[in-house]
Amino acid sequence: MTAPKYRELAEQLREQYAQAPVGTPTPSERQLADDTGVSRMTARRAIDELVRSGLLTRAVGRGTFVTQPAMSVPLRLTSFTEDMRARGHVPSSRVLGLEVVRADERVAGVFGTVVGARVTLLSRLRLADDVPMAIERSHLRTDAFPGIERHDFGVESLYRVLAEEYGVRFEAGEQVIRAGLVRDEDTTTLAVAPGSPVLELARTTVAHGSVVEWTVSTYPASRFELSAQIAPLT
Numbered sequence: 285m286t287a288p289k290y291r292e293l294a295e296q297l298r299e300q301y302a303q304a305p306v307g308t309p310t311p312s313e314r315q316l317a318d319d320t321g322v323s324r325m326t327a328r329r330a331i332d333e334l335v336r337s338g339l340l341t342r343a344v345g346r347g348t349f350v351t352q353p354a355m356s357v358p359l360r361l362t363s364f365t366e367d368m369r370a371r372g373h374v375p376s377s378r379v380l381g382l383e384v385v386r387a388d389e390r391v392a393g394v395f396g397t398v399v400g401a402r403v404t405l406l407s408r409l410r411l412a413d414d415v416p417m418a419i420e421r422s423h424l425r426t427d428a429f430p431g432i433e434r435h436d437f438g439v440e441s442l443y444r445v446l447a448e449e450y451g452v453r454f455e456a457g458e459q460v461i462r463a464g465l466v467r468d469e470d471t472t473t474l475a476v477a478p479g480s481p482v483l484e485l486a487r488t489t490v491a492h493g494s495v496v497e498w499t500v501s502t503y504p505a506s507r508f509e510l511s512a513q514i515a516p517l518t
């Protein structure tokens with residue numbers, strides 16, 4: 285039995301795009317159908333298959349892009365900016381919000397402060413080579429970082445600002461990783477289908493003996509894998 289036509293086409297495209305840099309645009313369904321002489325339905329099914337496997341991503345209104353290979357990110361206390369640069373990608377950010385909010389019980393518990401304390405919430409879309417990689421919601425104690433809202437986090441690195449302007453030197457950090465489904469309000473920003481799987485990484489960092497940051501990062505599961513060095517117990 286021969287493979288269905290769309291599978292054959294998907295395999296051809298997989299070979300073609302496997303080595304392409306992240307962010308390479310791919311032809312539209314119509315273009316692909318015209319170029320290869322298949323129906324639009326077949327072209328769509330082939331692209332769907334590659335989107336499902338994480339090789340391609342559809343960005344609403346912008347077309348389809350290569351996003352593979354899934355990026356392998358080490359679990360270390362480094363910033364998104366450093367991690368992406370170390371992999372040869374160009375990091376960028378879009379600020380989705382920067383506001384002072386009141387700590388609810390959960391946030392107060394993380395910072396060891398009282399419910400209602402002022403907390404600065406920075407929400408950003410993080411991109412690598414213009415491809416959306418994660419939405420990060422960073423909570424910072426407002427009293428510890430006066431004037432932080434003056435920075436333009438569309439271009440600046442949060443960790444750089446913390447180090448250079450506020451003298452933060454991290455002593456420790458904790459990262460909790462959970463699997464989940466994308467929130468409805470994040471689907472367009474992350475360019476994923478409703479209900480797609482995500483990895484949620486919650487990071488707490490400590491400097492000068494207190495918690496300085498609590499960031500919840502939402503990564504489309506198809507675009508990421510996480511790795512850590514593991515050592516035997518001594």
Ligand code: 16G
Binds near residue numbers: 366443485497
């Ligand atoms: C990383 C951290 C995040 C931190 C950000 C700072 C994870 C899961 N999260 O994305 O907690 O706020 O880097 O990045 O690694 P920046 O210095 O580039 O703004």
